[in-house]
Amino acid sequence: MIEILQWATLAVCGLTAIARVPSLLRGENRSPFYIFALMTLAILLSIEAPYVVIDQALGGINLANLLLRFVIFATIFFLGIRVTKGFGAEGAYRLITGRAGMIVLLAISVAMVAVFFLMDTAGSSAGLVGPARRDARNAVLVEYYGAAGRAYPSYISLVLLPAMVRAVRSRLPVLVRIAAGLLALGGVAIALSLLFPFIPRSWDAVEFVVNYTAVLCFVIGLALIWAARVQNGKSMGRQRTSTEK
Secondary structure (H helix, E strand, O other), rough: HHEEEEHHHHHHHHHHHHHHHHHHHHOOOHHHHHHHHHHHHHHHHHHHHHHHHHHOOOOOOOHHHHHHHHHHHHHHHHHHHHHHHHHHHHHHHHHHHHHHHHHHHHHHHHHHHHHHHHHHOOOOOOHHHHHHHHOOHHHHHHHHHHHHHHHHHHHHHHHHHHHHHHHHOOOOOOOHHHHHHHHHHHHHHHHHHHHHHHHHHHHHHHHHHHHHHHHHHHHHHHHHHHHHHHHHHHHHHHHHHHHHH
């Protein structure tokens, strides 16, 4: 079930990125393509088979996991910029791109890299399952590393949440309000990932469901915003044609 969810999410992200290629080639609204492409890479790096192949090419010490974390950071950063600009959330934009946001990103990144190199990471293992089972010290360090990796996406999600709630309650077009609701749900799912260390090991499947729910909510939410823009553009085109007649 988990594997099906992973590959299905990869397919959705990949197809959505491909759908944005024509706009990319025309030089129109390029940021959604980069966001979807980064999401696709992140999902690919989270699946066991491609993860092992990529990590073996990087030396077999789970550098692919560190790469995955920074790909996620980049994705959520650009997603945050895109959403704040689209919804006119200037305060949230400053919290992401301003001094506070940069300090949060730098501090979390340094902590994450430091903990990574304190671990014994030998042996490619998606999700660092192998290193976590090596000994008690490694298990604790893997938890700290995972917490650091979830901290920055959670920060961005919580910064975006008030703007998304306002958008849902506004008089914006229905598609945009649905998109805002999905983005808010995805943000809540990411924030809930901070509770993962308190979830029993027997509930590991819950972590996958929460993570992939967040990804799918973000992908579908952004796709709906794109659809709303296309629909609005067609409406404006029809209005102009009617005026010309």
